[in-house]
Amino acid sequence: MSYIIEIENLSKDYEVGFWKKKKVRALDDLTLNVEAGQIFGFLGGNGAGKTTTIKILMSLMFPTTGTARILGSDISDFKMHSRIGYCPENPYFYDYLKARELMNYFGELFGFDAAKRNRKTEELLTKVGLDEKDWNKQLRKFSKGMLQRVGLAQSLINEPEIVFLDEPMSGLDPIGRREIRELIAELREQGTTVFMSTHILSDIEALCDNVAILRGGKLAATGNLHELLTDSGEKQSFEITIKGGAAENLKDSIAGIAGAIFAAKPNGANINVLDENDIEKVLHATREAGGSLVSVQPVRQSLEEFFVKQTE
Numbered sequence: 001m002s003y004i005i006e007i008e009n010l011s012k013d014y015e016v017g018f019w020k021k022k023k024v025r026a027l028d029d030l031t032l033n034v035e036a037g038q039i040f041g042f043l044g045g046n047g048a049g050k051t052t053t054i055k056i057l058m059s060l061m062f063p064t065t066g067t068a069r070i071l072g073s074d075i076s077d078f079k080m081h082s083r084i085g086y087c088p089e090n091p092y093f094y095d096y097l098k099a100r101e102l103m104n105y106f107g108e109l110f111g112f113d114a115a116k117r118n119r120k121t122e123e124l125l126t127k128v129g130l131d132e133k134d135w136n137k138q139l140r141k142f143s144k145g146m147l148q149r150v151g152l153a154q155s156l157i158n159e160p161e162i163v164f165l166d167e168p169m170s171g172l173d174p175i176g177r178r179e180i181r182e183l184i185a186e187l188r189e190q191g192t193t194v195f196m197s198t199h200i201l202s203d204i205e206a207l208c209d210n211v212a213i214l215r216g217g218k219l220a221a222t223g224n225l226h227e228l229l230t231d232s233g234e235k236q237s238f239e240i241t242i243k244g245g246a247a248e249n250l251k252d253s254i255a256g257i258a259g260a261i262f263a264a265k266p267n268g269a270n271i272n273v274l275d276e277n278d279i280e281k282v283l284h285a286t287r288e289a290g291g292s293l294v295s296v297q298p299v300r301q302s303l304e305e306f307f308v309k310q311t312e
């Protein structure tokens with residue numbers, strides 16, 4: 001298997017203090033691989049080292065030790081950087097440029113002719129949902145969410161093979177978040193690999209194939225999101241929802257099933273069982289009590305529970 005991003009034993013110490021004598025280890029021996037064509041979620045609490053990793057990959061700072069390759073090239077290879085895109089954590093641009101001018105500027109950096117610059121600018125500013133009336137407004141007058149959108153548009157101007165997004169949802173309102181989520185999903189459809197850090201776990205659950213979780217600069221967990229949530233040694237259980245029926249009778253029959261939990265609700269009940277074979281027993285008891293089945297669902301731990309366990 002070949003990987004599109006290969007991170008090998010990456011460490012970073014920041015030198016702090018007046019004499020730069022004190023060292024803060026921000027990243028500690030990180031090894032991580034990412035396959036092409038997926039949305040990869042890069043998670044971790046505040047200060048876990050996500051931005052540091054992304055900045056090293058973007059060659060904006062040097063690692064203390066370790067190496068990384070993107071698209072098969074060392075991260076110091078500038079040719080490779082023209083094939084990827086990057087939207088920083090807090091996009092900050094020249095205040096007095098207008099959105100259109102900024103896009104035009106980045107288009108020029110990539111050597112596009114005027115027609116292509118115009119076409120890409122209009123296509124991308126529309127795509128990120130920036131209102132057309134704001135295209136000719138100076139960026140200093142933009143809100144955080146509007147800047148975030150321009151940052152995203154800018155990161156896509158060269159039709160990158162991989163795009164690195166550091167907290168792409170920050171500053172966006174709920175509708176904006178949904179739009180950007182759709183945009184990210186669309187990128188994957190087109191074959192672009194997305195490497196994104198975010199704290200918004202619902203976005204990760206909705207979008208990501210594989211994830212890595214950092215804790216204190218170290219890798220705490222990595223793998224397929226679905227597998228991580230189901231195979232983490234947690235006991236699998238099943239939630240059975242029923243309606244109608246005499247709750248008291250049902251409760252009594254279920255009391256005989258080991259580990260089963262009964263919770264009455266208006267006009268029905270939720271019953272939790274640990275063993276798949278117990279589902280049939282509950283259904284039998286439900287029918288006896290005159291009730292009917294609404295649903296049976298496997299219960300897996302939420303990403304939030306998993307995340308808290310990994311980062312605590």
Ligand SMILES: Nc1ncnc2c1ncn2[C@@H]1O[C@H](COP(=O)(O)OP(=O)(O)OP(=O)(O)O)[C@@H](O)[C@H]1O
Nearest residue numbers: 014016024026044045046047048049050051052053
């Ligand atoms: N320029 C810097 N100088 C000194 N220390 C730094 C610098 N930048 C980051 N750090 C430290 O490195 C560690 C990792 O920071 P980083 O910004 O990579 O975290 P993060 O995972 O992106 O966090 P967040 O979720 O808050 O964005 C933190 O302890 C932080 O204090």
Ligand SMILES: [Mg+2]
Nearest residue numbers: 050051052089
């Ligand atoms: Mg960060």
